[in-house]
Amino acid sequence: MTDASLSRAERQKQQLRAEIIQAAFAEFSARGYHQTGIADIAKRLGIGHGTFYRYFENKRDILEHVINEVSRQIMETLAAENAPGAAGSLAEYREQCRRIGNRFVAVMAENPDMIRMVLFEATSVDAEMTNRIMLLQEFGARITAEYLAHGVKQGFLRADLDAEATSHAVIGLLLGGALRFLYKPDDVEGRERLVEATLRLLIDGVRKDG
C-alpha cells in the first residue's frame, strides 16, 4: 500500500491517513459510531479536528474506510493460506477447518471489536452500509461454498450436500462464535469448547456417510 517511490511528505500523509483510520476504529468500537464525534477521533491522535477533513470527506467517509479495513482483515483471515482445493481427505479437511477456525479465533481474540464494528456499528448507519456488511457475509459464504463443493467433488462430503445453502449456515456458525467473544471476552475455556463443538457439528453435519 505504501510505495517506496513516494516522497517523504507523501508517505507521512499516508501514515497519518492510516492512523486516523485506526483511531476512528478504536473510537467507534469503544463508544459507538453515533456516540463518537470527529473531535474525539482527532483528540485521540492529538491533531486538530479540522485536519481530519483534509484526509476524509466526512464522518460517513471515515466509517467506510474503517469498514473497508476491517473487511479486508476478515477476508484475509478466511481466505488466506488455505486454498479451497487443498484438502484431499476428510481428515485433511477437518484439519483445514480447524486451522481456519483457530485463525479466526485468534484474530477475533486479538481484536474482538472487529465484530462489533461490522455487526453492530456499521449496520446502524444506513442501508448502503448495511448492504456492504451483507456482501461481506456473502463473500464469506461464497468462499465457504467453494470449500464444501470441493469436498463433495472429492467424495469426502456427502453427495447431496447443498453447498451454497449450507455455506450460509456455516457463516451463521462463525457469527454465533464471534458474538460469544463480545459477550464473554475472557471465557477462554468456553471459547475452546465452542470451537470444538462447532467443528464437530460442522464436520459431522456435512461429511459423507454421516
Next chain:
Amino acid sequence: MTDASLSRAERQKQQLRAEIIQAAFAEFSARGYHQTGIADIAKRLGIGHGTFYRYFENKRDILEHVINEVSRQIMETLAAENAPGAAGSLAEYREQCRRIGNRFVAVMAENPDMIRMVLFEATSVDAEMTNRIMLLQEFGARITAEYLAHGVKQGFLRADLDAEATSHAVIGLLLGGALRFLYKPDDVEGRERLVEATLRLLIDGVRKDG
C-alpha cells in the same frame, strides 16, 4: 394484557401506548434508531409529539419497550408449543426441529425487521442495551441446550455432545438464517433450501452414530 375491567378511557390509553410502540418499531426498523426522531414516530400516528412524552419517558425508553416486545415475540417463538422433553426418537426430534425452524421462519418472514431491530439497531445504542440483546441470545442458547441435553439422555444424540457449547453454535445457525431474510427478503426458494441445509447440518451434526 388488556383487561376487560378497565374503563373505556383506560383501554384507549393502553391502545395508544401499544400503537406508539408499533410505530416506533416501524420507524426504527425503516430508518434506524439514530435516524428516527420522536417527531417521526408521532407523525406516523398523527399525534402531537408532546403526546409521545405522556406515554414514554424519552427516546431510550421507547426503544426499551420496543425491544421488550420483540424479545417477547422471539422468545415465544422459540419456546412455545415444543417442550424440550417432547421428542422420544431421532425422527421425532427431527420433526420437532423442523417445526421450530418453520415457525421461526414464518415469524421472520412476516416481520423481518425484528431481527434488524435486535441485531442492528438495539446494539448501536449503549452497552446496557447491547447486553440485553446478548442475554436474549443466552436465553435462546439455554433453551436449545435443554433440547440437546434431552436428546443425549434419550440416547438419540451422541453421548459426547457438549450440549451447552453446541447450543451457542445452534444459535449462530439461527442468526445466520435470520440475516438472510434481511438481505434477500424475497428469495423464498433460497430460504427453503437454507432451512433444509441447516436442519440437515444440525441433525447430522449431533445425532448418535453420526
Next chain:
Amino acid sequence: MTDASLSRAERQKQQLRAEIIQAAFAEFSARGYHQTGIADIAKRLGIGHGTFYRYFENKRDILEHVINEVSRQIMETLAAENAPGAAGSLAEYREQCRRIGNRFVAVMAENPDMIRMVLFEATSVDAEMTNRIMLLQEFGARITAEYLAHGVKQGFLRADLDAEATSHAVIGLLLGGALRFLYKPDDVEGRERLVEATLRLLIDGVRKDG
C-alpha cells in the same frame, strides 16, 4: 371576604380558590415561580390541573393573586393597630416602633417565604409585576413618612428631618432585616440583636437633639 349570603356551592368555590392561592404560594416559595408548574400546584391540592383554569386565567394570574394576598398581609402588618398619630413623645414613639418591629418580625418568622415571594420571585416575571412590588415599597414608605412627619410636628423628631426621603431609608432597614430571615432563619439571637440595633439606629437617627 366570604359572605354568608352565598350559596353552599359558591362558598365551596371560594374555599377552593383560596386553597389554590395557598398552594401556589407554597410551591412558588419552595421551588420558585419559574420552576413551578401548574401541575405541581394542582397535585399539592389533589385536584386535576385542568380545574386550575376554572379558577384562574393562567399562571401569571395566580401569581398576581398570590402577590395580592401577600401584599395585603404585609400592609396589614405595617399599618394595623398603630395609627401614625398615636405617639405623643419620643418614649411613646420608641415603643410604637418596637411594637411594629416586633410584629413585623413575628410575621416574617412565621412565614419567611413571604419576603422571598415578593422580593425574589415576583420580581423575576415581568416589568408590571416588578412595578407592583415597587409600589408596595412605596406604600410602606408613605406610611412611614406619616409616622415621621407626625413626630416632627409633635416636636420629638428633629425639625429638619426629611420625612419622605428618610421613609425610604427606613424601608431599607426593614428589607435588610427581612433578608436576614431568609439567610439565617434559625438565628434567633442574631435576629433580636438586629431588631435592637435597627431600632436604636432609627430612633437615634431621627430624634430631636440627636
Next chain:
Amino acid sequence: MTDASLSRAERQKQQLRAEIIQAAFAEFSARGYHQTGIADIAKRLGIGHGTFYRYFENKRDILEHVINEVSRQIMETLAAENAPGAAGSLAEYREQCRRIGNRFVAVMAENPDMIRMVLFEATSVDAEMTNRIMLLQEFGARITAEYLAHGVKQGFLRADLDAEATSHAVIGLLLGGALRFLYKPDDVEGRERLVEATLRLLIDGVRKDG
C-alpha cells in the same frame, strides 16, 4: 486580566468572552434571566448561538459569570479607596461615609441594572445562586462592621454600638437606596435627598453622645 503576553488569537478570545458576559448581563437585565434565550444573547452580538457554547457551558454558567462580574464591581465599590481605619474623627467619618455613598450612588446611577441582576434575577434561579447573593450581602456587612468597630474604638461612635448587628441594618439602607434607582431611575433630586437622609440617619444613629 488581559495579558500582554497572550497571542492575538488568545486576546480575541478573551475579548469575545468578555463581550458575551456583557451581552448576557444586558439581556438578563432587560428581559430577565428566564425570559432570555441563549439565542437572544448571541443575536445581540451578531454571533451564532453555537458560538456561545464554545465559551460557556450552559445558560446557568453564563449567569454565574455575570454574577461574578457584578459581584466584583460591587465589592470593589464598597471596599476600594477607603480603608476602614482611615477616619480619625466623626467629621472624617462622616466624610468617608459620604464618599462611599457617593461612589455607590455613582456606580448604581451608571448601571442600575446591577442591582436588578443580583437582587431580582439571580435570586430566582436556584438555591445555590440565591445563596451566593446572600454571601455578597454578608461580605458587605462584614466590611461595614469593620468601619463601625473602628469608629467605636476611636471613640467617635457610641461605645455600646453592636457593630455586627448594625452592619446588617446599614446594608439594608444601601439596599433600600439601590431599589429607588430601579423604581425612579431619573429622579436625581429625590436620590440626592435620599443620600442625605440616609447619611444623616446613619451618622446620628451611631455617633457617640447621640
Next chain:
DNA sequence: TATGAATGAGTCTTCATTCAT
C-alpha cells in the same frame, strides 16, 4: 363541574462541517 389527555410553541444543547489565519 372536574378532569386529564392532547397539543405544539419554545428552548437548550450538540456536533458535523466550513474557512480564515
Next chain:
DNA sequence: GATGAATGAAGACTCATTCAT
C-alpha cells in the same frame, strides 16, 4: 498544510393551555 473558531441545522424535551368527555 494544519488549526480551531464559528456556524446553524437538527433534535430531545418541557409545560402552559385547551377542550372533549
